[in-house]
Amino acid sequence: MDFLLLGLEQLARWDVALSMVAGAVIGVIVGAIPGAGAAVTIAILLPTTFAMDPLVGITLLLGVYCGSAYGCAIPAVLINTPGSPVAVLTAVEAYPMTMRGEGRRAMSIAYSSSFVGGIVAVAAMIFLTRPLAEFASRFGSAEFAMVALFALVLVVVGHVGQRVEAAAALSFGLFLATVGVDRAFNTQRFTFDHTFLMSGMPLVPVVIGLFAMSQAIVQMTDRSGPSPQHKLTGRFFDGFFEIFRYPVTLFGSSAFGVMCGILPGVGEFLAQQVSYTVAKRFARTRDQFGKGSPEGIIVSEATNNAVPPAAFIPMLALGIPGEELTAMMLAVFLVHNVIPGPQLFIDRPEFVAGLYTTLLLMNVVIIVFLMVATRWIALVATVEKRFVGAMILTLALVGTYATNYRLSDPLLALCFGFLGYVLRRHKWPVTPVLLGLVMGPIVEGRFRQALGTANGDFSVFVARPISAAMVIAIVVLIGLAIRGEWKRRKPLEEWQINAD
Template sequence: MDLILSAFEILMRWDVALALLAGSVGGVLIGAIPGVGPAVAIAILLPATFSMDPIVGLTVLLGIYGSSMYGGAIPAILINTPGTAVNALTTYDGYPMTARGEPRRALSLAYSASFYGGVFSVVCLILFAPLLAKVAPLFGSREIFLAALLGIILVVVAHRGQALIAGALAAFGIFIQTIGLEPVKYSQRYTFDQDFLGSGINLIVVVLGLFALSQAFVLLMDEDEKVHLTKLRGGMFQGLRELSRHPRIATVSASFGVLMGMIPGVGEFTAQFMSYTYAQKTSKRPQDFGNGSSEGLIAAETANNAVPAAAMVPLLALGIPGEALTAMMLSVFYVHNVVPGPALFQNRMDFVVALYLALLILNVLVLIFLLMATKSLIKVVKIPNRFLGVCILTLSFVGVYSLRNSATDCVMAAAFGMIGYILKRLSLPAVPIILGMVLGGIMEVKLRAGMARVKEPLDFIDRPVAFILFLIIVIVLVAHTIRVLKDRKERKEAEWQTKTSSTNFGGLMLRRKSSFLKGRGKQVRARHSKLLRRLTDLF
């Protein structure tokens, strides 16, 4: 109880309250605009948060991260266009509700499910915070290195069908991190005698380039789309009553979100599809899924909003981000010399609980705001793409230049913006690059520190937590290899069946064509013989 009271004292400041309000409302607005998303907004705001207190800066970023999915449901339900990538599954059942004249019911249900998922995950993590405080000291340099390595492996294998390119991009991120002064002897690496590379490539420059500038280029290149909005009818509070009729689906979906959020590299998509599949298989009306099922909408929205709070666990407990957004937040910790990891849970537990309480208050603020302001809020969907692109481009370059007052950083950000644009057009992931940069630095430092007491290779995993992490890494790699081989075998079997069926069909068509030609030949010869007899009789 004393811990919660001290956490509330941290939050009871006017600047923290203002940050909560700005983050929650701003996140909803950003999420409601298709094509922007929280990654772009957080990338743009990062330079500004460096001058704030850690709790204020992180509260703003957490507000945007946690509330953007609420806003992303608005265009997903009304115009069948997800506001953020994780709202794609919301369109399956949200838009069919709109098509049959129930947009307000769908929005209200989405808000209620999101609120339940967000509050459920925060309550779970506050209850488990003492347990995390006991487990965190068991992680030394070797354990954190193995955890970071596991994080990169999970991120790579999570890109099913693109694991090879994801691994290459993660390796590229690790290479970028090595440019500049190495952290032990401070010798130059990969600078090629260029002064501007001596201090390395700034993470924020890469983030702004890959996410903000690349998205600006996409918006500027694409044509503006005409949006036709449906009028809202009905009460906005009916979703709360309807959610209470499906407590099992809401609770199981939120549990999936908490579990998947704590695993680096997994995130919202896996939690969503697991909860959606569970809801469909256990539903009395599975045929309604994809056609406006309230259970399907609850499963999708509850799961994705339970992830943000859970994703903070590996970040705070081990200093290991599981995705691009938490990797950006990690830089705010480092700027203010607040190092996430076991020491944070031992020495600053009130700070950790304050962050979770901020997420709890954030969900309440967002729900109240959305229930009251949805009718006015939906107008942001009509903002033209190119106008958004120009705004993002301008704000991004201002943010990059403000880091070190360097025009070179702007050029480098533009270069990474082009790389990000190419990756977007090729439908390739940019997240592994960022996680490679962040986790690569952690791995290098922890590996050097851990190797000081290692005499033989097996000494590296001679402690229980290190051995468990090593075992998990082996299991993940073996399972992924088996899955790849199985997919390849199924693909070959499918290709063989297609080839066989096409060959059989081709042979059948040839036989039919041959018999048809033979029949036509007989008919032609008969006509010629008849014509010859007539000519003979005539002459």
């Protein structure tokens, strides 16, 4: 109780409250614009938050993060185009309802399921993060090294069908993390005597290049034009309480979303797909799935919205981000000298309490905003993609150049923008590059520390139970992934034999 009161005290600050509302509003709006989305917006806003108080800056970005998860349902319902790929199944279920004249009902089901998913995940975060952090306080370097490695392996394994590509992208990110002066020996690594690389690969230009600039080019070269929008009909509050007719689906999907959020590398998209596939088999109205089923919207939205807060559990307790947005958040934490991990709960309890309370109230702010402003937000869902692309590229200037006023930063961002564009064209995963870049120093530092204390004896990783369990889990995961890839590639081999 004291902890929550401490959080409310933080929230009583006008700057925190203002950034929560601003973040939520921006998040919902960008979520509703197909092609904009949270990753692009956070990448652009990231440098502007560096000058803010940690809780204010992080609250603003959290608002964008959570708000966009709600907002992306709007174009899915109205124009059959998800605001971000994670709302694709919402579109599958909600759009047929819109066509039947039940657009408002579909919208309110999406909002209320998102709300329940978000609240369940924040509750899980409040109850699980601290025990996990206390458990992690017993970790030594070997355990941390293995947990970090386990997270990296999960990131690769989570990219089903693209594991080789994900491994390559992740290792590229890990390589980028090594560029700069090595702190242990004060020697340069891959700087080629360029002074701007001495302090390492700057995160902001990389993030803006990979996520914002590449997306801007994709949008500007897209000639498909805006999709026609259907008018919202029906009663808005019809679906708000309808979700409680399916309690198992609602809370089961939320719990599954929480589980997937905790596991690094799974992310909203995969969580939603798996949750939907399972629900399609066992749900009460499974025969309605794909034809405009309210239960289908519940599965999609509750799972989606449970993932982001849950992704904070390993990030806060262990300092390990699970996907691109928590990786960006980790960067903000580090810039503000807030070091996630067990010590954070001892050193900065007011910060953690503020974060919990903000996330909890954020969902309320967003749902109220949506109830009031949906009809106006709906207008942005059909904004011309080329215009959105031009805006993203324009905004990228603030993030790349106007932060340090070094020409090297925008040039670097342009290089990563080009790389991101080529990767996107070929459907290669971009996120592992960022995760590798953020996780690289953690992994390297912990491994050096663990091996240093054991005088290079690798048995240090299997000498203690937690670390040994992690080693076994890593071996099993890699084994299962190789088996899965082998099976996936087999049809090609058989086809080849037939062709020969």
